[in-house]
Amino acid sequence: MKYLILSGGTWAEYEYKRLLDLLPEREEVCFVGRMSSEEQSSSQIKAITVAAIHSLNAEDYTMLVSSPYWLSEALSIQAGYVVALLEHCPEKENKQLWEKYSSLLGAMADLVGTRSERIYLELSLHREYVLYLAGDQQESYGVVYQGDRLYFLTDYEVLWRKALEALWQQLSTPSYEWETIQLELRADYYLTMCVKLPSQPVVHYLAASYLYLLGDRAASRYLAHSLELMILHDYLDCLHSHFRFFSAIEAKLGNLETAVQQYAITAITAEEKVELERMQRLLHTGEDELVRAELFRVNEDEAAAIRILQPLSSLDAKALLIRNYTRTFQWEKALELQYELEGAVDGAMEGTLHLLYGRRHDAIRSFLNAVGQNNEAWPLLSEMADLEEAVREMKRRVEG
């Protein structure tokens, strides 16, 4: 397998060198940016320029992208597979810009890896194929020879290889096996921590989160304990973050009436009350799937909502699907459905996509159209300039 590496800086700064050592079926690895001949020889990686990317037969490559500012380039290359390596915003970067385009990169990638547990959990609620590239296990879980060097692999390094292999064999392997293993490992870790730190609400909350993602009914018990501890420690602002979570757990277990009742306790704002009324109406008319999808969405588990809504053909289901696609930055799918349902699309989303596909003129037109909708155009045009500058700066950095 051939790999193309798009980093956010120089080879010396690149933080995933070991993951490159462990790439499965590694034949050729090209790093976009400067490398000394010694670095190339010791790492068995070939350095190429930004311009040379386009001369590669991209379909043969799996692309590892670790800066959101490569997004436009990544889309134009059309590599065989795209793996996004997402990080928190570096200090010198524009946070809003970084997070928006990181989210877009995360949504369009075939596989997302991250060393941040927060990003990992958030993305696990947005989509499938998310891998946590860190862990708390010291021990080895695998061995592999690369050349004549024998590597001992940590749990996530084993999963890194499994995830890439599964990417190429999506149809022939049981889906998401490695994702379940990782969720189980994280759950086991926090369950152990709950014993060691019985008075820490965060630890119990995280245990509940992983158990919820695994569909384990024990999630409710750990959440309840976390809530008790929060109240005990006078952290009373936990109605949304903690109590509402019960409704998602109950929805996953199929107890929709209980789930809606629990959500009702947390529905404070006018908007939330409208959501509640809609859920109650849907429950009354027996549209259980839509109720479940909505309960997941209001709990920010859009991935679960999308899984329910995708096979449904009703207009209500499609309308809800657009909201979930939009929230999870799956904007192409959102626009397609929006056009199908309404005959028009969101100018801001459309403009951003035009921009990313290198259609600058179309992007400006879409942004200007957006003015008529909600006066978003000027900030968007300003953001466009910021993005172009960030891309230029990154390429300068990469090429030294």
Add this chain to the structure above:
Amino acid sequence: MSQESLNVERLAGRYGFLAHNGLLPLPSKDGITLVVELSRLEYASVCLPLLLNHSGTSVTIIAVAMTPHFPLETLASQFSSEERILLLPFEPEDMVNKAFAVIETTFAVLLEDSIMVSAGWLSELMWVIADDAAVKIVAPCSASESGEGKKRLHFGTYLEMATHVSFSLSRNQGEWRQVEVLSGSCLLFTKDLIQQIGGLDTSLQVRHLIIADWCLRARQVGARLALSDAVYVHAIHSLDTHLRKLDEHKQDMGWQLYCQKWSLESNLESSKDNVTHLVPHSDFLNSKQQVIPLSNGIEIGPIVTAIVYGDGIWESGEDREYWQEMQQQSYKNIRWIWIRELLVNADLPFPVNEHAVVISVSGEVAWLQALKNAPLLYEDEIILYLSGSVRYGHRYIERVVKAITQGSANLIVSISTEMEEADVHLLAGDESEIVLPLERVAYTRGVIPGRISNKDANTRQLQLLAESSLRIGYIGDFSEVIGSRTESRTGKEAHQ
């Protein structure tokens, strides 16, 4: 610094040089057998070459498939026929015990294919048994060991691990400690332990409990367990979800059975990290768990202390050859003690195997004293005397053991041709004693057999003045006395 301590230091330096450069042979004459449990091909295909590279030339590997679908042929294709690997395909029986049954060397190691070793690992473990003969099981530190032996170390590459082990070996060489129990993925042990306690009790289902059980049974027969502080082996864990789920159920079942077997409180959580839960109250050393028989119909019998005595009898090459062969008895559970008269044959080569004990004495008083005290050296269940002047059959000891274990006699005399012809099988003595030829006597521990004395003042022929209160049994034998060379007749069983 004294000259003596200077010499010791210099010798230690020289030894260190040899050890560091891998120039030292293993401290075993007949090599060592490594029994490897094969569960995962990706681990096994790394583990076995490392074992071959870092265990010396006198190692034999018996690799047993622990699952029905283990791709043994794929693994076998990695090795040439010259390499010392015996691959045993999976069979629905206790595979490890089956491998135990074919061990021929004095030392053996049991390890899982998830264990990665590096240079120097094996000899350092073996030296522990050389340091203290009572130690019968030695484990290295690893992530899979329990208690003090558990070391959770992170290594990114094999090179990092090998460097660490090399440093640890040079810094902690010779350091080991006695422990209460072991339960990890790698154990070195002596073969005689299998003969004493049998194989693994696989009914306990969970590997670390099966190993802990085996170690506790070893302690019940007086064996010590040791943990080497110098040796570290790297254990690779599994992420297999199915196996982990299966393990949870097995873990509970195994723990219940283990608690039942060792009278432990089952409400305590079973944990590999918490070694204290695995060890019962010290009373357990006063009893003995059942011996677990190995596969292939091999039965485990009691250990026999065989005491061989004689003078001037190993002068000819033919005699020496005979005694070397004689030690290859059909019964294997034997510890040999040789009593040697220095005044007679001090310079002659001695036909003993490397694990035998040789007591060298000078003069008749010391000789008789040694014969009297030799049975105290071990606490084996049967004590048997053999004379260098007699030729015993290949199955001689097996028949003696059978007579003792299957009958009610606590002293057995094998009737020889000469004895029958001379009608000496009930030798004259006073009413309280029966006089028996010592070279034909065996008895069970716990009885006082009587006094040993010279038959007459001019020979070294010995007799036992046995207590008449003993339950004496007689068997026929196939032995012959050197000199007469008469063909012995098929003996008759004559249990009294």
